[in-house]
Amino acid sequence: MRAGRLLLLSAPLARAESNKWEQAAFTYLQERVDATGKPRIAAARYMEDKCTPVAKDWAISHVGFEDYAGLPIQRCLYARSQTKTEYRKAATLIAVVWMLNPDAARVAKWIGTACKKAKASSKSDCGRKLAYYILKQNGAQFAVAGHVLETQSEAGCDDCLADALIYLPFRDGVTVKLQDELADRRQATFTDEKEALDAAEKSLVDPTTFQKVGNIGRVGNIYRLDGEPAPEWLVRNRTTYLKALNGASYELLDSAVPTALQEDAR
Secondary structure, eight states: OOTTSOOOBSOOOOGGGOOHHHHHHHHHHHSBOTTTOSBHHHHHOTTOSSEEEOOTTTGGGSTTOGGGTTSOOEEEEEEEEEOOOSSSOOEEEEEEEEEOOBOHHHHHHHHHHHHHHTTOOTTSOHHHHHHHHHHHHHTTOOEEEEEEEEETTTTTOTTOTTOOEEEEEEETTEEEEOSSGGGTTOOSOOSSHHHHHHHHGGGGSOGGGOSEEOSEETTTTEEOOTTOOHHHHHHHHHHHHHHHTTSSOOHHHHTTHHHHTTSOOO
């Protein structure tokens, strides 16, 4: 497999098995973006860069990753830049992340099923709007572990004037807080790939050691249940996603339809 591209799970889905929302979503995801010439889904996946497959025993070599055994996890080294403003310096940050992303056909299939379950109106443009919503939220990227670079506003801080890029440790598609507090929400870039990798590997620890676990699960961008213990929440987000990779529906995406229908898809 060529480095720099993630293995896309599932072959293109038969058109006879699709519905109009699925078709609309697939078309939207594959439309070329003028600025880059890439399909929309590829352009949204800023973490898909310099990616290489992990070793065959990678999943079983770490506590809590057993469910990923045999799956095409890839480790990616990527960069994201920020421009200079009154409140922040221009900078390019590098990070390492382990990912397991679905292909456009699979995402479109989930969207078609979600719109159908929601009994979306034929005039609602549900397929296109839900596809837009997913790409806007997370690029349909599932971070198994490692660092996700987000701006402070993307991470939920509306009052952060600098809106600087920060490092967010992830596990099973959810942000986590590590025991090493200095590693959380770091703003200074790592000097090289080794330093970035060493820092990212801190997210590979036993999940019971995390100080805190976030409340939003990717790819569906769905919230943790009230009172749901952190370990159970991580397991639920992970197992639901892995089940969806081989199916026509993604349970945690279904409830996103009402929010997505309010979007002005571009």
